[in-house]
Each structure stands twice: as C-alpha cells, then as structure tokens.
Amino acid sequence: MQIDIVSVFPEFFDSLNVSLLGKAQESGLLDIHAHNLRDWTHDVHHSVDDTPVGGGAGMVMKPEVWAECLDDLLQLPDTGAAPRSLPESSPDKAVLIFPNPSAPLFTQTAATELSRAQHIVFGCGRYEGIDARVPQYYAEQGVDVREYSIGDYVLNGGEVAVYAMIEAITRLIPGFMGNPESIVEESYTGDPLLEHRQFTKPAVWRGLAVPEVLTSGDHGKVDRFRRDEALERTSRLRPDLIELLNCADLDKADRKTLIELGWEVSSVHPRHLVQKKQA
Numbered sequence: 001m002q003i004d005i006v007s008v009f010p011e012f013f014d015s016l017n018v019s020l021l022g023k024a025q026e027s028g029l030l031d032i033h034a035h036n037l038r039d040w041t042h043d044v045h046h047s048v049d050d051t052p053v054g055g056g057a058g059m060v061m062k063p064e065v066w067a068e069c070l071d072d073l074l075q076l077p078d079t080g081a082a083p084r085s086l087p088e089s090s091p092d093k094a095v096l097i098f099p100n101p102s103a104p105l106f107t108q109t110a111a112t113e114l115s116r117a118q119h120i121v122f123g124c125g126r127y128e129g130i131d132a133r134v135p136q137y138y139a140e141q142g143v144d145v146r147e148y149s150i151g152d153y154v155l156n157g158g159e160v161a162v163y164a165m166i167e168a169i170t171r172l173i174p175g176f177m178g179n180p181e182s183i184v185e186e187s188y189t190g191d192p193l194l195e196h197r198q199f200t201k202p203a204v205w206r207g208l209a210v211p212e213v214l215t216s217g218d219h220g221k222v223d224r225f226r227r228d229e230a231l232e233r234t235s236r237l238r239p240d241l242i243e244l245l246n247c248a249d250l251d252k253a254d255r256k257t258l259i260e261l262g263w264e265v266s267s268v269h270p271r272h273l274v275q276k277k278q279a
C-alpha cells in the first residue's frame with residue numbers, strides 16, 4: 001500500500017519509521033511519504049492560509065495550494081476541467097482522506113475497508129480547516145474522497161487523527177502483524193464488543209488473583225468466561241454497541257447472559273433486536 005501524507009508539519013510523521021510500521025516499510029509492504037504542503041507554494045512567505053470569506057476567527061487553508069499538491073500526488077491534470085470518471089472498482093484508485101472533527105466517526109469497519117486500498121492520500125488541515133471546495137472538487141473528479149473524525153473532541157490539526165487512522169488501517173493489511181490471530185480476537189472485530197480483560201503471570205500479584213477459570217485449562221470454560229466478560233463490559237461501558245448486536249448472531253449462552261444483564265433479546269422477524277428492558 002502506498003500512503004502519502006500532506007501536512008505543514010511533515011516531521012510529525014518521522015516516528016512512522018519505527019516499530020511494526022517501520023518493519024512493514026522495510027519489507028516493502030508499505031510505502032509511506034510525508035510531504036510538506038509549503039513545497040507547493042510560490043510566494044516568498046510560503047503561505048498556505050487566508051482569512052475566512054464571510055468573516056470569523058482564524059484562517060482557512062487555501063484551495064490553490066492544496067490542489068497543486070493533490071493533483072501531483074493523485075496524478076490528475078491541473079486543469080479544473082470536465083470530471084474524469086474513474087471506474088468505481090479500479091484497484092489502483094486512490095482514496096483521499098481529510099480528517100475533520102465535523103465528519104462521520106472513523107470506525108473499525110472503515111479501517112478494514114481501507115486496509116484493502118492500494119493508495120491513500122491523507123490531507124492534514126490546520127487552523128480552521130481546508131477550503132470546503134477542495135474535497136468537493138476531487139469528489140467531482142471521480143476520486144474516492146472521505147472525511148473522518150476520530151472522536152468528539154477538537155485537536156489542533158489533522159496530524160494526530162491521521163496517525164491514528166494509519167495505525168488502525170495498516171495493522172489490518174495481511175502480513176503486517178506478526179501474529180494475525182491477535183486481530184481476530186480484539187475489540188470491534190466481528191461483533192462490535194469490547195474485549196475481555198487480559199492477564200499474564202504470576203497468578204497472584206500484590207494480593208490480586210487472576211480469575212480462577214483462566215488457570216483451569218478448560219478451553220470451553222475460558223472461552224465462555226471471556227465472551228460473558230466482553231458482553232458485561234460492553235453492556236456497562238458502551239451500551240450503544242449492545243444495541244447494534246444482531247440477535248441472530250448470538251448463541252443461547254449469549255442471550256442468557258444479556259437477559260441477566262437486563263437486556264431484552266428478541267428474535268422476532270424481521271428485526272433481531274437487543275434492547276434495554278423498559279424500567
């Protein structure tokens with residue numbers, strides 16, 4: 001996968017060269033470049049922003065600079081002419097992603113889908129963001145343009161959000177993880193449940209014992225204990241995720257646990273609902 005990042009602080013991404021991401025680049029699985037947006041400016045001050053049209057605080061990033069940069073990275077002609085219609089499923093079609101606190105939430109589902117892309121270009125906004133015509137223009141050119149928020153809080157710029165998205169996406173590329181099984185078991189993969197707790201040795205540490213069932217050697221019991229713990233933690237910490245469960249995907253023991261946790265588990269056709277019981 002090729003990843004291009006555009007930022008006014010490209011050095012922020014230097015640490016992508018360490019750990020598993022560094023290894024993946026050495027092995028050729030990933031090719032990551034962080035570019036300085038100011039390299040596409042022509043004025044002596046290398047300015048990338050201007051005042052907002054309509055007034056307001058702060059500065060907005062200029063469309064012309066972004067377009068020169070993105071035309072190069074996406075290898076599009078800089079004509080502003082008729083839209084190119086790129087085929088929907090073209091394997092080398094680039095995905096252009098802008099982090100944005102006012103956008104849909106970036107989820108594991110999005111990460112999984114994006115892990116199959118050949119080329120992703122991330123555009124990191126600063127200040128009050130990028131002129132809104134930039135994503136609009138590239139979408140009209142047939143580019144797959146996405147905007148994502150990584151959470152309901154505002155960061156100083158898109159860099160941290162892009163870093164998080166790169167980690168979430170690249171670790172799902174086949175061959176990236178040393179042990180691919182760790183992906184299968186973790187939170188948000190498959191059922192949208194939080195993960196059960198993890199323990200290592202010693203069995204008792206500072207007076208705190210690991211749950212006895214985990215040392216029993218009975219794999220069936222361990223699996224059930226972990227599944228119940230995942231259901232209980234999700235019910236307590238993220239009840240919104242329980243409501244996304246499809247009752248048809250739950251086994252008898254799951255249903256029993258959820259009912260004990262106060263959920264109504266209905267298998268009535270056509271909606272398989274898991275709902276909080278009315279008080």
Ligand code: ADE
Nearest residue numbers: 099100101149150155161
């Ligand atoms: N830029 C600033 N805050 C952000 C957020 N929460 N998600 C994505 N991009 C952002």
